[in-house]
Amino acid sequence: MSDDKEPFAVSRRVVIGAASAAPVVAGAGAGVAASSNEAMTRCAEWLALDAEIDRLGLRWSDLETILVRQKRWERMTPEERGELLPSEEMDAIDEQLKPLFDQREAWLEALPKVRARDMHGVAAKLEVALQVMVHQQGDGYDLFKATMEELRTARCPHCGSPVCKS
Numbered sequence: 466m467s468d469d470k471e472p473f474a475v476s477r478r479v480v481i482g483a484a485s486a487a488p489v490v491a492g493a494g495a496g497v498a499a500s501s502n503e504a505m506t507r508c509a510e511w512l513a514l515d516a517e518i519d520r521l522g523l524r525w526s527d528l529e530t531i532l533v534r535q536k537r538w539e540r541m542t543p544e545e546r547g548e549l550l551p552s553e554e555m556d557a558i559d560e561q562l563k564p565l566f567d568q569r570e571a572w573l574e575a576l577p578k579v580r581a582r583d584m585h586g587v588a589a590k591l592e593v594a595l596q597v598m599v600h601q602q603g604d605g606y607d608l609f610k611a612t613m614e615e616l617r618t619a620r621c622p623h624c625g626s627p628v629c630k631s
Contacts, residue, residue, distance in 0.1 A: 504579045504586030508593045511572045515596055518565050525558045573597060577611035584628065587616050 528551040533539065546552050573593075581587045590612040597605030619628040 502582045502586045502589075504576075504581040505589045507572070507576060507579050508586075508589035511569065511576065511593050512596065514565060514569050514572065515600070518562060518569060521558050521562055521565070525555055525562075528552075528555050528558075573605070573608065577607050581612070581615050583622070584619060587612055587619060590615075 532546070532551055576590060576593060579590075581590055590608060594605040594609040594612060597608065617627075617629050620626065621628060
């Protein structure tokens with residue numbers, strides 16, 4: 466994880482994940498290079514980071530389930546819990562998640578300021594907004610509002626007519 470103050474500083478894991486997510490966000494085969502559209506690139510990075518957070522959260526949940534079944538976790542003292550091997554991995558996951566949550570929030574705050582160049586960028590931003598609303602029950606409002614404004618002012622590249630008619 467990078468400790469840079471730059472809003473979109475990324476770890477290697479997130480870059481690899483973003484590279485694999487970019488064709489999905491960009492609409493593979495659409496003829497648009499993801500790297501030419503900053504909105505699509507930033508959204509792919511955010512979605513990859515979000516997927517990593519989900520993966521770690523699911524692993525933590527799996528470990529908790531194992532401990533509950535094997536050792537009656539809820540009846541144990543914090544000291545007894547700390548002695549169990551899976552709890553070490555759970556603690557490590559907790560430590561990994563803290564900076565990832567902060568990074569995801571910083572990226573989310575920066576996304577409304579990134580202007581989508583085309584409909585692919587708008588669609589990518591809407592994917593992020595939807596994911597945020599699913600996970601955080603509404604924290605994606607600023608991104609959604611900014612993206613909808615872009616959609617309202619977007620024009621068809623072929624005929625020049627507005628994409629959305631009010």
